[in-house]
Amino acid sequence: MNRQFVVDRRRFLAASVAMLLAGPAFAARDVIEVFKSSTCGCCTKWIGHLRANGFEVQAHDVDDITVSRARLGVPAALGSCHTGSVGGYLVEGHVPARDIQRLLRERPDAAGLAVPGMPRGSPGMEADVRDPYDVLLFQLNGHYTVYQRYGAR
Numbered sequence: 001m002n003r004q005f006v007v008d009r010r011r012f013l014a015a016s017v018a019m020l021l022a023g024p025a026f027a028a029r030d031v032i033e034v035f036k037s038s039t040c041g042c043c044t045k046w047i048g049h050l051r052a053n054g055f056e057v058q059a060h061d062v063d064d065i066t067v068s069r070a071r072l073g074v075p076a077a078l079g080s081c082h083t084g085s086v087g088g089y090l091v092e093g094h095v096p097a098r099d100i101q102r103l104l105r106e107r108p109d110a111a112g113l114a115v116p117g118m119p120r121g122s123p124g125m126e127a128d129v130r131d132p133y134d135v136l137l138f139q140l141n142g143h144y145t146v147y148q149r150y151g152a153r
Helices: 003-026 041-052 065-072 097-106
Strands: 031-036 056-061 082-086 089-093 112-115 133-138 144-150
Touching: 031 041, 031 065, 041 056, 041 097, 065 082, 089 097, 097 112, 097 144
Parallel strands: 031 056, 089 112
Antiparallel strands: 031 082, 082 089, 112 133, 133 144
């Protein structure tokens, strides 16, 4: 048997096993569509946080985020400075990427996640001071439950 063939076959088999073991690392990245103001710096930082955590982001600058939020169905009381959608869910505000990843894994019966307002210390709102905040799992009718808590209460 040709020695070159044996070495190449071993490399091929080793690479194949590595790809199988890696599994999700080779899966397509989740795409999140984000609507934001062109002048919003914290929105841009939040998008950077999502990209750093494996999301592909399609950002759209809009004149009035409240219009986009209402069109998508996010309750006004849960509003923040940007609105997104991914995997059939809505994402409002400075939601950490790990909570979005959890949402996509667990697939609960809900409209999406929201972090109302702009709490200091949340992704995109990095600061020396960290406000405690909740990530809310919400329904389109405005009802919500706490999905994750950050900071002391």
